[in-house]
Amino acid sequence: MHSTVLDRVIPETCVSAAVAAPSIHNTQPWRFRLDAESATLQVRAAPERGLRHTDPAGRALHLSAGASLLNLRVAIAHCGWSPVRRLLPSPEDPALLAVVRVAGAAGRPTGHRTDLYEAIWRRHSSRLPFSGRPLPPQLRSELGEAARVEGARLWFPDPVETARLLRLTAEAERRNRIDADRAAESNRWVHHDRRPTPDVGLPQAVLGPQDSRERLPLRDFTAQRHTERLIAQLFEVAPTIAVLITEHDRRADWLRAGQALQHVWLLATAHGLRASLLHQALEWPDLRRSLSPTPGRTGHAQMLIRLGYGPEGAASPRRAARAVLEEAQASC
């Protein structure tokens, strides 16, 4: 493959797509390294963008990087190449999370629908109230299949179990609000990439309404209770929550969970669904254990995904592709 083609298309199309992925607190904890000679792209952790208090083990960082890896694979396939990926290829280099080789056009099936690429640009977290329209069973199965091909499972709990998971999330939200370190961390990242621009205030996407009945504990990134944002406006009475589960709980499983999260989210977007995430209970080990599937089911909960029909969320800022892409040093 001609390296100048890679030099141009990878940053413009593929890394831009990777950067559009969701990440915890919008930290974007990734960087990419292109070796045009070998047509490989490294996905690397940016540990200085990790959350020391909220995510000490780096699980959420891996989920975020996994989501950006999925976007990268979809974009490479969109450009007519085959993405061949290896997770954690080098034990001596722990920041190297994945390598993707951009193989020729031979077109091995990627397991992705072609309209997922368009969905990359339309997907935003929507923390606004959804209508009560239920998800068709066929769509639930398709979303489950999207998680499965990435090595995870998607579980749709019944209303009683959903209410229990939301109570655990509300407890986590309460703890996050009174934990000074986590609250400061959240506040800092909401503003982080806006400097040195004068503070224009928190984006609407983050300062949306909150459920005054506190049944749907959306994350309050300011870690304060803004009473003016508690609205009587009805959030959906019976929220649809899907739990993303992996069999094991190692770094490779976290990267798989991130890819599954993003595959599910892009497919949901292609079907006109909106989503937002409820990760708070996963940030407290005791609450996370309680979230994990009930007896008789195995696995580790990695994410709670709220799905439904409703208004589109607003776009949030991203670092430019060129700012997160390094050229590999030529080896002699």
Ligand SMILES: Cc1cc2nc3c(=O)[nH]c(=O)nc-3n(C[C@H](O)[C@H](O)[C@H](O)COP(=O)(O)O)c2cc1C
């Ligand atoms: C691991 C992880 C955890 C997240 N946790 C939450 C959460 O608890 N609540 C929430 O509203 N959004 C959560 N998000 C979504 C991010 O806040 C969001 O992706 C980021 O702000 C960028 O916005 P966008 O999704 O609209 O592109 C999480 C994302 C990831 C990848």
